Amino acid sequence: MGTWAEIDHTADVALRVSASDFADLFATAARGMFSLLVALDAVTSSLVCTVDLQALDAETLLVDWLNELLYLAESGPALRAFVAFEFAVLEPTHLRAVVRGGEVPGFFNYLKAATFHNLEITATQEGYVTTLVFDT
Amino acid sequence: MTRKQDFEQVGEFTWELPKQHDGRMQAPARIYGNAEVFDLAFRDNSVEQLVNVATLPGIVKYAMAMPDVHQGYGFPIGGVAAFRYDRGIISPGGVGYDINCGVRMLASTIHHEELQPYLESLTTQIFQDCPSGVGGKGAVRLSENALDQVLEQGAHWALQKGYATQEDIARTEDGGRIPQARAAVVPSRAKERGRPQLGSLGAGNHFLEIDVVEEVYDAKVATLFGLRQGCVVVQIHCGSRGLGHEVCNQYLRVLQDAPQRYGIPIPDRELVAAPVESQEGKDYLAAMAAAANYAFANRQVLAHFVRLAFEKVLAGKISDWHLQQVYDVAHNIAKVETHDVDGKLVKLVVHRKGATRAFAPGHPALPEVYRDAGQPVLVPGSMGTASYVLVGTPQAMAETFGSCCHGAGRTMSRHGAMKVMRGEKVRSDLEQQGVTVRSGSLRGLAEEAPYAYKDVSLVVASVTGAGIARQVARVRPIAVIKG
Numbered sequence: 001m002g003t004w005a006e007i008d009h010t011a012d013v014a015l016r017v018s019a020s021d022f023a024d025l026f027a028t029a030a031r032g033m034f035s036l037l038v039a040l041d042a043v044t045s046s047l048v049c050t051v052d053l054q055a056l057d058a059e060t061l062l063v064d065w066l067n068e069l070l071y072l073a074e075s076g077p078a079l080r081a082f083v084a085f086e087f088a089v090l091e092p093t094h095l096r097a098v099v100r101g102g103e104v105p106g107f108f109n110y111l112k113a114a115t116f117h118n119l120e121i122t123a124t125q126e127g128y129v130t131t132l133v134f135d136t
Numbered sequence: 137m138t139r140k141q142d143f144e145q146v147g148e149f150t151w152e153l154p155k156q157h158d159g160r161m162q163a164p165a166r167i168y169g170n171a172e173v174f175d176l177a178f179r180d181n182s183v184e185q186l187v188n189v190a191t192l193p194g195i196v197k198y199a200m201a202m203p204d205v206h207q208g209y210g211f212p213i214g215g216v217a218a219f220r221y222d223r224g225i226i227s228p229g230g231v232g233y234d235i236n237c238g239v240r241m242l243a244s245t246i247h248h249e250e251l252q253p254y255l256e257s258l259t260t261q262i263f264q265d266c267p268s269g270v271g272g273k274g275a276v277r278l279s280e281n282a283l284d285q286v287l288e289q290g291a292h293w294a295l296q297k298g299y300a301t302q303e304d305i306a307r308t309e310d311g312g313r314i315p316q317a318r319a320a321v322v323p324s325r326a327k328e329r330g331r332p333q334l335g336s337l338g339a340g341n342h343f344l345e346i347d348v349v350e351e352v353y354d355a356k357v358a359t360l361f362g363l364r365q366g367c368v369v370v371q372i373h374c375g376s377r378g379l380g381h382e383v384c385n386q387y388l389r390v391l392q393d394a395p396q397r398y399g400i401p402i403p404d405r406e407l408v409a410a411p412v413e414s415q416e417g418k419d420y421l422a423a424m425a426a427a428a429n430y431a432f433a434n435r436q437v438l439a440h441f442v443r444l445a446f447e448k449v450l451a452g453k454i455s456d457w458h459l460q461q462v463y464d465v466a467h468n469i470a471k472v473e474t475h476d477v478d479g480k481l482v483k484l485v486v487h488r489k490g491a492t493r494a495f496a497p498g499h500p501a502l503p504e505v506y507r508d509a510g511q512p513v514l515v516p517g518s519m520g521t522a523s524y525v526l527v528g529t530p531q532a533m534a535e536t537f538g539s540c541c542h543g544a545g546r547t548m549s550r551h552g553a554m555k556v557m558r559g560e561k562v563r564s565d566l567e568q569q570g571v572t573v574r575s576g577s578l579r580g581l582a583e584e585a586p587y588a589y590k591d592v593s594l595v596v597a598s599v600t601g602a603g604i605a606r607q608v609a610r611v612r613p614i615a616v617i618k619g
Contacts, residue, residue, distance in 0.1 A: 107339075112234065112381045
């Protein structure tokens with residue numbers, strides 16, 4: 001399982017994400033993002049949504065993925081957070097996933113969007129690393 | 137890598153990086169500020185972002201950073217750049233996610249000592265009547281048709297529905313309606329997010345504040361703006377909510393391959409752009425204008441509910457509780473404007489990202505009542521500190537396309553701010569200073585603590601020193617409401 005750490009960014013919120021493979025990178029980035037909003041332990045997996053995205057490249061797909069999850073989190077009658085992610089398809093330009101989560105009473109933080117700020121997915125000997133900046 | 141010594145000091149408060157510094161630059165870059173502010177610009181990626189803006193095609197005069205500059209995405213926050221309408225670009229990175237985030241100020245004749253016995257209950261009433269927080273639903277629910285009207289008519293929709301007065305409309309930038317707006321090009325997902333949120337403050341750095349006019353620097357102009365020493369004013373800082381964020385998101389996606397298609401060299405993919413007159417450019421301009429209109433209507437509806445709260449709490453206790461609008465300014469926007477460039481009037485798209493329009497006396501876009509004085513420029517400080525009312529100058533028209541700073545500007549990350557002090561402590565410190573606080577999030581209070589920002593007085597001294605604005609009055613908060 002991948003790891004994430006919050007790092008300093010003057011105006012916004014940034015996460016450094018490390019993962020063992022591509023699917024782990026996308027799942028860890030999503031978990032890291034929701035950790036900025038809620039206590040992950042308190043989120044149930046009672047709610048199921050599907051996500052299907054196409055993008056120009058892997059970085060765009062990652063940004064689109066996170067923004068899609070933010071949209072799903074804010075667009076229901078109550079706020080929601082997602083904590084489990086299964087990928088039926090995950091290619092550099094296409095993703096199809098089932099995401100599980102639950103309703104939450106509130107968010108700690110306000111994230112407008114995941115951005116392309118200095119975004120680069122780098123392959124390492126251990127897997128992949130990237131830094132994500134969220135506009136707040 | 138751009139260094140301090142690459143800049144030339146061309147005025148006491150103006151620093152210029154010549155175009156020759158980087159072969160890609162199409163125009164010089166300028167930073168406004170005293171030596172301390174200039175140094176602060178190098179603490180993060182702001183200057184590199186400013187240089188990137190200067191490489192974009194069709195840029196006119198300079199890429200500019202106001203003294204509240206800090207790094208953003210694409211443009212730095214505090215960035216101003218104008219592009220020729222006929223052969224320049226438009227970029228969502230020059231506007232930001234919160235399209236037409238802005239500030240509205242309402243003035244009263246209530247002396248703060250007269251208000252003091254009712255301040256707690258008034259703050260609570262406003263907190264109840266003006267919904268705030270992440271994803272918060274607004275005071276008004278809109279049908280699909282009504283939302284389309286809001287998107288195309290902006291504050292004029294609010295006027296028709298009884299949420300505004302004619303005077304409010306006149307005292308709002310562009311009369312609260314940007315004419316290029318087209319509801320048809322606003323993505324359906326943006327509309328879905330916008331329908332339940334009109335009349336809501338949101339979260340993050342947005343706030344509603346009750347302030348006292350602490351010092352008047354220009355009595356004549358302050359009187360004209362309705363500002364009286366010792367009297368209470370209200371500031372509303374918010375934007376286009378989820379609708380604006382979604383417009384930005386969707387058009388960043390739409391414009392992904394536009395630079396390649398139109399041969400626009402962009403140094404950073406956050407600066408995706410299209411020619412203003414391309415279909416993509418026109419559509420983004422129209423959708424961005426529609427989101428801006430939503431924001432004007434949003435602040436108007438919030439102003440209505442603030443007025444009702446004043447009436448509920450103060451009627452029968454204070455002789456005149458009415459609030460008169462001073463002005464409403466946008467500080468995240470791209471606008472089609474005509475400016476004098478080398479002696480010729482040229483149609484431009486002026487991007488102001490974390491920057492405020494500051495038109496000079498005599499400008500035809502100003503309401504008649506302010507035409508001789510100039511445009512009010514509202515510069516909120518960080519939470520719990522002073523805010524300023526400035527006025528635009530001819531020098532701003534000559535140098536900055538009539539633009540000025542928008543606030544204090546962060547110097548510390550939200551993460552860093554939270555490590556310094558907990559929200560409870562920030563709240564108790566504010567209350568000890570005599571500031572009543574209502575907030576849905578203690579974490580939000582910690583993130584927005586005053587020590588995370590520059591001293592707004594330093595920023596204001598820089599713009600007034602540079603001559604791009606003049607001071608009219610300073611206000612200090614007595615109550616803060618945050619999401």
